[in-house]
Amino acid sequence: MSTPVALSIAGSDPSGGAGLQADLKTFHRFGVYGEAVVTLVTVQNTQRVCRVEVMPSDLVAEQIRAVIRDIPPKAAKTGALGNLAVTQAVSEAIAEAAGSVDFPLVVDPVMAGSRGGVFMDEQTLRAFTSKLLPRAFLLTPNLDEASSLTGLSVRDPASMFEAGRKLRDMGAANVLVKGGHLEGDAIDVLVTSTGRRIQFRAPKIDTRHTHGTGCTYSAAITAGLAKGQDLIQAIRTAKAFVTAAIRTNPGLGAGSGPLNLFAGK
Numbered sequence: 721m722s723t724p725v726a727l728s729i730a731g732s733d734p735s736g737g738a739g740l741q742a743d744l745k746t747f748h749r750f751g752v753y754g755e756a757v758v759t760l761v762t763v764q765n766t767q768r769v770c771r772v773e774v775m776p777s778d779l780v781a782e783q784i785r786a787v788i789r790d791i792p793p794k795a796a797k798t799g800a801l802g803n804l805a806v807t808q809a810v811s812e813a814i815a816e817a818a819g820s821v822d823f824p825l826v827v828d829p830v831m832a833g834s835r836g837g838v839f840m841d842e843q844t845l846r847a848f849t850s851k852l853l854p855r856a857f858l859l860t861p862n863l864d865e866a867s868s869l870t871g872l873s874v875r876d877p878a879s880m881f882e883a884g885r886k887l888r889d890m891g892a893a894n895v896l897v898k899g900g901h902l903e904g905d906a907i908d909v910l911v912t913s914t915g916r917r918i919q920f921r922a923p924k925i926d927t928r929h930t931h932g933t934g935c936t937y938s939a940a941i942t943a944g945l946a947k948g949q950d951l952i953q954a955i956r957t958a959k960a961f962v963t964a965a966i967r968t969n970p971g972l973g974a975g976s977g978p979l980n981l982f983a984g985k
Contacts (some may be wrong), residue, residue, distance in 0.1 A: 724752045725791055726946040727823075728939065729784065729810055730799025730830075731760040731772075737978030738932030739799060743939040745981045749961075750943035755791060757783040759810070760802040766931060766973025774802035777809035784813040788821055795945035797826040797938050798852070804844045811851035824857035824945050827892070828938040829865045845869075854891030858951065860938045861887070862898045877907055877919065884911030894951060896941075900924075900933060906963075910955060920955060922963040929969035929977040936979055937962045 726747050733739035740756045747754035759780055763771035787793075796814075801807045814825060829848065831840040840848060849869065853859060866874040866883040869890075874883045874897065884895040888911050899907040902924075910918040940961050944954030965979035972978055 724943075724946040724948075725755065725793045726752045726939075726942050727755040727757065727787060727793035727796040728799065728942075729757040729759060729780075729796065729801075730828075730935070731762055731802065732758055733762055733764060733932070735765045735931075735973070735978070737766070737973075738935045742932040742935045742978070742981065743797065743799070743942075746936050746939035747943050747946075749981055749984075750940065750947070752943040752946050753791075755787045755793060757787065759806050760800060765975070766977045767975035772802065774806060777803075777805035780806050781809040781813045784810065784817070788813075788817045792817075792821040793823050793946065794948075795824050795826065795942045797828060797942040799828050799935055799938070800830040801840070801844070801848070801852075803841075804847050807840075807844050807847045807852060811847070811855065814852070814855050818855075825855055826858045826860060826938050826942045826945070827852060827856035828860045828934060829853075829869065830934070831865050831868060849890065853887070856892040856894075857945075858894045858896060858941065859887055859892040860896045860898060860934070860941070862934060863901055866897045876902070877909055880907075880909040881911060881917050884909055884917075885915075887911075888913070888915075896955060898934065898937070900930075908955075908959065910952070912951070918952065920959045922959055925963070925966045927966060927969060928975070929971060929973075929979070930966060931973075931976040931978050933962060933966065933979065936965060936981065 728743035940958030964983040
């Protein structure tokens with residue numbers, strides 16, 4: 721049996737709770753070999769983001785080509801891309817790879833950090849929408865990201881469904897609108913390529929330690945896809961893992977600390 725491989729194309733978080741570091745830890749937790757392409761480097765901790773340095777776009781593209789040529793992934797994901805040039809370079813490298821390697825792409829449209837740092841201005845947003853979004857097997861926006869991408873006010877399950885349907889019409893094959901910031905339970909709404917509407921529900925956990933939740937969730941889904949799970953199974957497994965990881969967080973840091981990425985072991 722071949723080893724499942726997953727690729728993350730995202731930014732670096734030196735505190736280890738989000739970005740590439742969280743993605744690789746999550747891949748490992750699920751028994752998946754992880755590859756990582758660095759798009760940007762941040763200076764941050766659990767309290768604030770102090771600095772963001774975006775990698776040269778050609779360097780990002782060369783990283784993608786190098787790993788796909790040698791160790792092609794069974795699934796891949798994108799996170800924070802940083803600027804227009806990198807967004808275009810990632811889109812083009814993924815499109816180029818699609819000619820020879822077939823893998824599902826999970827696109828997490830990271831627009832801003834929870835503690836500061838803007839990763840997608842208006843020009844980058846337009847390029848993202850036209851070039852990378854249509855490459856997504858699964859798009860995973862939170863409420864604010866879904867609102868920015870669609871122009872809708874996304875604040876409840878009904879509007880989450882409308883946003884998901886609109887994003888699918890814009891080119892994403894499947895859309896999972898994440899409702900972690902809803903009042904009450906954390907409800908996510910999946911709109912599938914066939915138009916099905918499926919809700920995933922978990923109790924909301926009262927804690928400030930939620931740093932990296934979106935990265936971890938999308939990475940867990942990517943890991944499931946790399947192992948051959950169907951989309952609904954991968955989301956259901958990832959949702960349960962993230963909920964447990966939040967509930968059993970290690971309480972690290974003076975701000976919004978990381979999740980427990982050992983959850984379930």
